Amino acid sequence: MKLFWAPQTRSQRVIWMLEEAGVDYEMEVVDIRAENRDDTAEFLAASPMGKVPAIVDGDVAMSESAAICIYVADRYNPGTLAPALDGPKRGNYLYWMLYTPAVVEPAMSERFNQVEPNRQRSGWGDFDLMIETWDNALDGRDWILGDQFTAADVMLGSSAIFLNMFNMLPETKNIGAYGERCLARPANQRAFAKSEVG
Numbered sequence: 001m002k003l004f005w006a007p008q009t010r011s012q013r014v015i016w017m018l019e020e021a022g023v024d025y026e027m028e029v030v031d032i033r034a035e036n037r038d039d040t041a042e043f044l045a046a047s048p049m050g051k052v053p054a055i056v057d058g059d060v061a062m063s064e065s066a067a068i069c070i071y072v073a074d075r076y077n078p079g080t081l082a083p084a085l086d087g088p089k090r091g092n093y094l095y096w097m098l099y100t101p102a103v104v105e106p107a108m109s110e111r112f113n114q115v116e117p118n119r120q121r122s123g124w125g126d127f128d129l130m131i132e133t134w135d136n137a138l139d140g141r142d143w144i145l146g147d148q149f150t151a152a153d154v155m156l157g158s159s160a161i162f163l164n165m166f167n168m169l170p171e172t173k174n175i176g177a178y179g180e181r182c183l184a185r186p187a188n189q190r191a192f193a194k195s196e197v198g
């Protein structure tokens, strides 16, 4: 597998995911901060918007970090990093897989850009509702589905780490400690080491 990535971006969560999954992969940096971008055709086939992360895995070429995590878990770790397709936890798993791109990130962006929130009209509610819902879901649980760490924790864990890094995480019952647990995972430590080296 080839991972197109850039330092200090959402690529970090896919590096972490690949480390959790134990997949062999090579990393190719995309210079997303260059004034004149020189993106390769292979990268653009995987990511038509020119955004990282993106992967090429045999005939599969795709982007969107949550979609990549779903793909990797189903393809390489079914039953462990992803609940079985016909299992009772699958629906809840998908809900939390998509919580980061559909709820956390729009709510963060709204707050960061000081846009007036509208809880009813916005699909993501607002920042406070986003935090409260997630925090309550972690009551009595180490991971979002309970005892089993899944790809949904890679997505949510990376959001917890990111919120903390940008001093945007308020006092919570659970999310702060959850972020620490995610950071302490050996696969996450390896991912940070890899992204430092490139």
Ligand SMILES: N[C@@H](CCC(=O)N[C@@H](CS)C(=O)NCC(=O)O)C(=O)O
Pocket: 008, 009, 010, 011, 032, 049, 050, 051, 052, 053, 063, 064, 065, 066, 101
């Ligand atoms: N929803 C996408 C967002 C991807 C994204 O925004 N990537 C940023 C870096 S974090 C990027 O590539 N920016 C460069 C650009 O837009 O040209 C995902 O989760 O993968």
